[in-house]
Amino acid sequence: MNKINIAIDGPAAAGKSTIAKRVASALDMVYVDTGAMYRAITLAYLEADRPDLNELLSGIHIRLLAENGQRVILNEKDVTDRLRENDVTENVSFVASDPAVRRFLVNLQQQLTEDKGVVMDGRDIGTTVIPDAELKVYMIASVDERAMRRQLDNEARGIESSVEQLKADIAHRDHLDMTRDISPLTKAEDAIEIDTTGQTIEEVTEEILKLAAEKLA
Numbered sequence: 001m002n003k004i005n006i007a008i009d010g011p012a013a014a015g016k017s018t019i020a021k022r023v024a025s026a027l028d029m030v031y032v033d034t035g036a037m038y039r040a041i042t043l044a045y046l047e048a049d050r051p052d053l054n055e056l057l058s059g060i061h062i063r064l065l066a067e068n069g070q071r072v073i074l075n076e077k078d079v080t081d082r083l084r085e086n087d088v089t090e091n092v093s094f095v096a097s098d099p100a101v102r103r104f105l106v107n108l109q110q111q112l113t114e115d116k117g118v119v120m121d122g123r124d125i126g127t128t129v130i131p132d133a134e135l136k137v138y139m140i141a142s143v144d145e146r147a148m149r150r151q152l153d154n155e156a157r158g159i160e161s162s163v164e165q166l167k168a169d170i171a172h173r174d175h176l177d178m179t180r181d182i183s184p185l186t187k188a189e190d191a192i193e194i195d196t197t198g199q200t201i202e203e204v205t206e207e208i209l210k211l212a213a214e215k216l217a
């Protein structure tokens with residue numbers, strides 16, 4: 001097989017994007033971070049002062065650029081860095097639970113995977129967006145380690161936070177994502193679970209590259 005799709009799902013800050021980006025680069029595949037797409041709609045929702053989501057979607061255009069991983073262009077403006085700020089993170093699970101928002105983005109994401117060669121990360125990629133993906137990974141890590149990793153991310157970005165607060169926020173967001181009605185976060189039956197707690201980025205990347213090599217053989 002010369003072209004495959006790889007789906008990487010898992011809870012917040014498990015390391016999905018970091019690993020997906022490296023795997024895509026090593027295999028010369030396209031990397032797509034779907035969380036950033038839900039964050040872009042959330043930003044538009046906040047900037048428009050919380051309008052009806054169905055109406056908001058009719059004026060939304062999202063483009064992804066493969067630069068430095070992935071840049072997100074929302075209505076012709078690069079919003080990539082803005083998407084990680086606290087107000088977006090605090091509201092994204094609510095926006096992502098809306099049926100119209102999910103239809104809109106799943107449709108866009110499925111178009112991106114039609115020709116294969118995509119490493120896509122998110123919450124419902126293996127279960128809903130690419131149920132026929134050749135390789136599915138469900139990535140987890142302890143909440144303590146995830147909060148610590150996010151704290152380091154925030155420090156590097158100049159975003160204020162505390163590990164204790166991050167732990168509570170991550171657990172709360174996971175709960176919302178796992179219990180929503182449509183496409184809740186769950187491990188696909190045929191996904192391989194990888195616990196990244198205590199593992200280095202290089203070790204996890206290698207493990208997935210080995211699994212991908214078996215599918216590509």
Ligand SMILES: Nc1ncnc2c1ncn2[C@@H]1O[C@H](COP(=O)(O)OP(=O)(O)OP(=O)(O)O)[C@@H](O)[C@H]1O
Nearest residue numbers: 012013014015016017018149153196199200201204
């Ligand atoms: N073994 C590891 N695997 C992946 N990421 C790791 C690992 N060790 C440390 N990290 C760090 O964890 C942080 C969080 O990773 P990342 O943003 O990729 O997670 P994510 O699952 O995509 O999060 P979110 O779903 O919230 O966007 C990054 O700063 C990354 O460098």
Ligand SMILES: Nc1ccn([C@@H]2O[C@H](COP(=O)(O)O)[C@@H](O)[C@H]2O)c(=O)n1
Nearest residue numbers: 034035036038092093096122123124177
């Ligand atoms: N496939 C996906 C991806 C993301 N979400 C929602 O977006 C939030 C932000 O995702 P990050 O990966 O950037 O943290 C996430 O908490 C989900 O609410 C989703 O529903 N489906």
